[in-house]
Amino acid sequence: MRIDVVSIFPDYLAALDLSLVGKARRSGLLDLRVHDLRDWTADRHRTVDDTPFGGGAGMVMRPDVWGAAIDSVLGDDPEGHLVIPTPSGEVFTQRHAEAFATETHLVVACGRYEGIDARVAERYRAAGRRVSELSIGDYVLNGGEVAALVMVEAVGRLLPGVVGNPESLVEESHGAAGLLEYPVYTKPPAWEGLEIPEVLLSGHHAKIDRWRRDRALERTAARRPDMVAALDVAGLDKHDLRLLAELGWHVDGGRLRRTSDAPEGTGSPAPVAE
Ligand SMILES: C[S@@+](CC[C@H](N)C(=O)[O-])C[C@H]1O[C@@H](n2cnc3c(N)ncnc32)[C@H](O)[C@@H]1O
Numbered sequence: 001m002r003i004d005v006v007s008i009f010p011d012y013l014a015a016l017d018l019s020l021v022g023k024a025r026r027s028g029l030l031d032l033r034v035h036d037l038r039d040w041t042a043d044r045h046r047t048v049d050d051t052p053f054g055g056g057a058g059m060v061m062r063p064d065v066w067g068a069a070i071d072s073v074l075g076d077d078p079e080g081h082l083v084i085p086t087p088s089g090e091v092f093t094q095r096h097a098e099a100f101a102t103e104t105h106l107v108v109a110c111g112r113y114e115g116i117d118a119r120v121a122e123r124y125r126a127a128g129r130r131v132s133e134l135s136i137g138d139y140v141l142n143g144g145e146v147a148a149l150v151m152v153e154a155v156g157r158l159l160p161g162v163v164g165n166p167e168s169l170v171e172e173s174h175g176a177a178g179l180l181e182y183p184v185y186t187k188p189p190a191w192e193g194l195e196i197p198e199v200l201l202s203g204h205h206a207k208i209d210r211w212r213r214d215r216a217l218e219r220t221a222a223r224r225p226d227m228v229a230a231l232d233v234a235g236l237d238k239h240d241l242r243l244l245a246e247l248g249w250h251v252d253g254g255r256l257r258r259t260s261d262a263p264e265g266t267g268s269p270a271p272v273a274e
Helices: 010-017 020-025 063-074 092-098 119-126 145-157 205-223 225-231 240-244
Strands: 002-007 031-036 081-091 105-109 130-135 249-252 253-259
Touching: 002 010, 002 063, 002 119, 002 145, 002 253, 010 020, 010 145, 020 031, 020 145, 031 063, 063 119, 081 092, 081 145, 092 145, 105 145, 119 130, 130 145, 205 225, 205 240, 225 253, 240 249
Parallel strands: 002 031, 002 105, 081 105, 081 130
Antiparallel strands: 249 253
16 A cells, blocks of 8 residues: 655654554555655745735645645556645544555645645546545644554554564454444563453453453443444444443443433333343
8 A cells, every 4th residue: 555645844744654554665565655745846945835815813825735645656646645634624433544555645735834735635536536534633732643554553453464463453442343442451460459351361261251341341331332322232242232231331222322311201211132
């Protein structure tokens, strides 16, 4: 897979030489190229921004400079996908990472200042190119470089061969189960008066699996009720439903709903079938 990252601070992306992504780069699993946007400027000052039309604070990145850069790195690759990090984008999730990991060429355009002139996304969409404007979360950073690091790492680790043991990707948070991962422990078995749960020493795989799933359900219910509400009820077993009922969730109209959210007078939630 090829990923081009364009930025006015290419050194920011040096972290991508480290760890598993760096290894994937060196082994050729990931063809990662970092470019300086200023290489596509045409003036002596290597200007990439200008004042916003309509007034207001800050500067906006010029579309002509970005257009030259993107044309150059995207080329006429019909598979090329332009990714523009922006806090006003759809939120980047593990689903995006999984989809991107099946692609052949991403171009990540890192904005700065007040962002990139809106015509850049518009122009490439109009030309039939794939364009995604994505946010890494509900906060504002100074530039798109950190977002690019997040996306490249999230995508890169899903490429076959990058993570040594692909099994370790299966039960992770935000995976196919739609749950957060259960708590994990290692040696020593007792530390600072804290012992690991006994079941993990039992060697009884079915019991360990059940314990882990219960903890994953509890943790998800406590920390990410939005994920519980999005669970596919068909993928839950009787034990899951009983635990979720104890945690205050019941099935209503094929979806999980918080029992406390039931409108008054609608009676108690449907009991979970034994
Ligand atoms: C200061 S921000 C621009 C914010 C923009 N004026 C707004 O309010 O939507 C500058 C650049 O940082 C990047 N950026 C900031 N926050 C981000 C986020 N949450 N997700 C992805 N990129 C972000 C984008 O590349 C953006 O163009």
